[in-house]
Amino acid sequence: MAAFALAEAAFALPAVPLAAVARDRLLLEELEPALREWGDGQACAMLALVAREDVSLPEDELGAALRRALLVLAAGGDPHRELELDGRGVTGFADDLDSPTRRAELIASLRELRTQAKGLPRASFLLDALLEDEDLAWRWLAVALLAEELGDENR
16 A cells, blocks of 8 residues: 555656756765765665655754754753664654655655666665665654754754
8 A cells, every 4th residue: 555655656746857867866976985984874864865855844844853853862861872763862753754745755766866876886775775665764864864953053
């Protein structure tokens, strides 16, 4: 049933402009060396963050969910400690933002990135892993967004 909903949502997506395709390919080419150096978690989070551009997350809703997640992280100790994929802060944040439409947008964006990753072995491998498990992909996006917010707080 979920696969049918994803397929149905994919047909409703607009065509990807050629400039965006070229931009994505260049970005993946630039990221490939770093993806090889980073661990799987950091690399998956980065790719999910790249795919986030096509996920509709209104700033007010994102901001509210980030504040709640930061409170959960702070209640558990140092909010600047390494984020855990299955930790309460990450899973709660991911759940706050979750919707079938957003998941479909993320999966469609990851699929498009995967088509652009041909010849880039590390990016291809990681994108395949993210596409294989949409729950995992969604949580890696949550990790990336939280890490980005925590990084912004330190500036």
